[in-house]
Amino acid sequence: MAFEELYQRYSKRMLFYFHRNFYGDGEKAQDFLQDLFMKIIEKSNYFDVNKKFSTWIYTLASNLCKNEFRKNAVRKSYAENYQNRAIPQQPPTQSFSREYDYGLFSLSLDRELEQMNEKHRMTFILRHQQGLSIKEISEIMACSEGTVKSRLFNAIKRLANRLRLFNSQTKKH
Amino acid sequence: MEQRFLDLLKQKNFEELSSADMKYILEMASKEDYTSARGFLESCKTNFETGLALMEPNEEIHDNLIAAYRYKYKGKVKKELHTPQFYFGNVIRTPVFRYAALVSLFMSLVLFLLLLEGRIPTSSVGFKDSTAMDIDQIKNFDKMNQYLCFKNAGLHAGIIIPETHWNP
Numbered sequence: 001m002a003f004e005e006l007y008q009r010y011s012k013r014m015l016f017y018f019h020r021n022f023y024g025d026g027e028k029a030q031d032f033l034q035d036l037f038m039k040i041i042e043k044s045n046y047f048d049v050n051k052k053f054s055t056w057i058y059t060l061a062s063n064l065c066k067n068e069f070r071k072n073a074v075r076k077s078y079a080e081n082y083q084n085r086a087i088p089q090q091p092p093t094q095s096f097s098r099e100y101d102y103g104l105f106s107l108s109l110d111r112e113l114e115q116m117n118e119k120h121r122m123t124f125i126l127r128h129q130q131g132l133s134i135k136e137i138s139e140i141m142a143c144s145e146g147t148v149k150s151r152l153f154n155a156i157k158r159l160a161n162r163l164r165l166f167n168s169q170t171k172k173h
Numbered sequence: 174m175e176q177r178f179l180d181l182l183k184q185k186n187f188e189e190l191s192s193a194d195m196k197y198i199l200e201m202a203s204k205e206d207y208t209s210a211r212g213f214l215e216s217c218k219t220n221f222e223t224g225l226a227l228m229e230p231n232e233e234i235h236d237n238l239i240a241a242y243r244y245k246y247k248g249k250v251k252k253e254l255h256t257p258q259f260y261f262g263n264v265i266r267t268p269v270f271r272y273a274a275l276v277s278l279f280m281s282l283v284l285f286l287l288l289l290e291g292r293i294p295t296s297s298v299g300f301k302d303s304t305a306m307d308i309d310q311i312k313n314f315d316k317m318n319q320y321l322c323f324k325n326a327g328l329h330a331g332i333i334i335p336e337t338h339w340n341p
Binding site: 003004007011012013015016019020030033034037038041042102105106109128129134149152153156157159160161163164 | 176178179182202206209210212213214216217218220221223224225227228229230231234235237238239241242245
């Protein structure tokens, strides 16, 4: 079945996309994953076969995120979620160091992303987490390629500066 | 402008930059900023790879979606079973059937033309059956001719048939 193939190919990536956009809220990400694929089933006739499927699915996902941001519920859930996610104090053993690094960096990155403008955040995630091209991002975000580049440039500059200390810590491991 | 910066950031360490690239980078950022940004992107890459590996969608989602998909397309699958293509798919695809519609259209046109030709002699039967009469005996014959002239000139006029000769 073609749908099964699509699900296998995109479900993990889309779950990760929602996970990052909702600052690590796993339950919300799972709900949105289901909503996204429901939309694909319902609106499959709206898909333009001359265009890339990845662009369409990310456009749908981004619109779902934007709608959620508009509801202004994300900020609240993040505050709750953030409090529940304690920063690990010390890696118990060397074998856990990778997880420790991941958890610590993810948490810090989520915190910085949360403080960023919605458009800059989504652009950064689409480019560096999902690995999309600048052209694809410009189609998904409905803006020019120049705008995408500018947003990326500013986002990296800001994040790198804010996470500079953390960056030097990770290099030690 | 940012494109070049972003490309270099992704590809090269500061030490690996050519003198032209280095000059360009230093116009936009310091060596520390560039190194820091590159280090940050590398950390992101590792972090995202690990994160993606840890992601696992709930099994229920998959089951729900498959059920929804089957529900939506159930009717369509049933309909497809009752189309001629389903029963006679291979036969319809043969050249004879493929051009059947075109051939039948052409044959219909020929039949229509033959029928049209056939109408002309049948319409003349009325003239053959008519009875000859002496025009001098027709009352107001001149007036009748006048009306006919009007008709030929494009005006609408009825033909007056004298009352005396109306009854057969």
